[in-house]
Amino acid sequence: MIVAAVLFAYAVLLGTLAPRLLGRARWTERAPRLGIVAWQALGVSALASAVMAGLALTVPTVRVSADLAQLLQACVMALTAQYASPGGAAAGAAGAVLALAVLGRAAWCAGAAVLRIRRERQEHREVLDMVGRADPVRGVVVLDHDEPAAYCLPGRHRRTVITTGALRTLDDDRLDAVLAHERAHQAERHDAVLAWAQTLARAFPRVPLFRTAETEIARLVEMRADDVAAARSGRLTTAAALLVVAGGRAPAAAMAAGGSTAARRVHRLIEPHQPLGRVRIAAGSLAAAVVLALPLLVVGGPAAVATQLNYCPDGTPAAQVTTMR
Amino acid sequence: MPQFGELEAAIMDAVWQAGKPLRVREILDRLGRDPEPAYNTVHTVTEILFRKGWLAKEKDGRAYRYNATKSREEYVAGLMGEAFAAAGDRSATLARFVEAMRPGEAEELHRLLGEAVQRETPQ
Structure with a gap:
């Protein structure tokens, strides 16, 4: 019961407080790849904690012992004890519903997204191969169109398209x-990163974490790809390329208030480049790993401690205890 | 059938360039391919394109004339619309290089970029 409460509280904390903290952080723009990983870790950890909180309610924790028969017996006794009382049975049922609902919803939405994206890409590719001109030298497909634009069709049959x-x-x-x-988008599979972020945001639209993570990840993958391009072509050249392509098009009717992401990206390339230092990158990666591992430790911790307990009756010779473990 | 895909595109090119309904024989003449594909192959692929909705056909004497259902520009406009749809729906399907900017932003950034380039190039 305590384990379930702790996990649930952790999930709620991640879902509400974490996006405010990380969303305000400025370092993500200086280390976009670490930023993407941090948002992903938060998302996966929140999802896993909610599922495990449900499971922890359903399955009572049993002290692990080396003797399988004893363990099974303890399990059966704990289960019958919990489900004998109406309260215990209700908690177990609620936990099962929570775990299955969260897991099922995420899996369903992910599956639907994969099918939808695959279909849309195939339809797009069929038209593209008919009306586009392949440019084998540059490895792109050229479209006859006056507005400057570039995009890529990711996936197995990927195409880079330029007008x-x-x-x-x-x-x-x-x-x-x-x-x-x-x-860079294709090599680092940014399309899959985005698809997963979108899936979580759509599966649980009321969770602030998933909403913020989706927009932040979409911004950070662009900055990451900008950095790769800048390392090759120079930051100012990349900024100029962004300006040419973005400036040549009529802006979409509806655009978010404040500066556009495109403008922020150009600004970032013009400003003096200050990538995050190695020590901070390492610290950030460690923090992401801890966020991911925490729910597992909450579940696994008591069980791990329990394995160290001595269940043997008093008077058992010490040597025998060690072998029994 | 990859070789069909290429022939499909060539047939559509011929029809689009002609700008009028063509018979299969006329399509074959306009393909200008070496070696020239068999009449039956072109006929089959033209029928495939008709079934896929790329071509429409009308009876002309004993044969059919085929015409494009939409112009190439209309298809390109459709692709661009998908790539730059205002809704974020498609952002995982396609990855655009950059979205549009507000009118004022581009001018300001052009100025900043010019200054930065001048700083970098020693006089």
Whole structure:
């Protein structure tokens, strides 16, 4: 019961408080890859804690002993004891519902998203292969269109698409930056990262963590790809390429208040580059690992401690105790 | 059938360029391929394109004339619409290089970028 309460409280804390803290942090823009990992760790950890809280209510914790028969007997006794009382049975049922609902909803939404994305990509690719011109030298598909634009169709049959308008306005260096950016998306499977973030946000739309994580991850994968392109083509060249492609299009009617992500990305490339230091990257990675491991420790901790207890009757020779473990 | 995919695109190109309904024989003449594909192959692939909805056909004497249901520009516009849909729905399906900026932002950034470039290039 205590384990379940702790896990549930942890999940709620991650779901509500964590997005406010990490969302305000400025270091994520200086280390976008670590930022992505941090948001992912928070999401997975919140999901896992909620599921395990449900399981902890359903299955009473039993002290682990080395003797299998004893363990099974203890299990059966604990289970019958819990489900004999109406309160215990109700808690068990509620826990099972919680765990199954959270897990089922996440799995269902993930499956639906995978199918939808695959279908949309295939439809898009069929039209693209018909109307686009393959440019084997640059490894891109060219579309006859006046507005400068570039995008990629990820997946197994991936395509990098660029319009004639973009080819006309970008010089070779800038075009190189655009292509490096798209290749970074594909090499680091940013489409899968985004799909998972979107799935969580849609499966549990009321959880602030998943909402914030989706928008933050979408922003950070772009900055990460910008960094890869900048390492190859230079930061100012990449900024110029962004400006050419973004500035040549009419802005969408509905756009979020405040500056656009595109403008922030260009700003970031123009400003002096200050990547996060190694020590801080290591500390951040460690923190992400702890966030991930915490729910497992809460469940596994008492069990691990229990294995160290001596269940043997008094008077058993010490040597025998060690072998029994 | 990858080789069909290429022929499909070539047939659509021929029909789009002609800008009028074509018979299979006319399509074959306009393909300008070496070696020239068999009439039956082109006929089959043209029928496939009709069934997929890319081509419409009308009776002309004993044969059919095929025409594109939509212009190439309309298809391109559709693709661009999908790639830059305002809703974030498709962002996992496609990854765009950059979304549009507000009108004022681009000018300001152009100015900042110009300054930064000048700082970097020693006079």
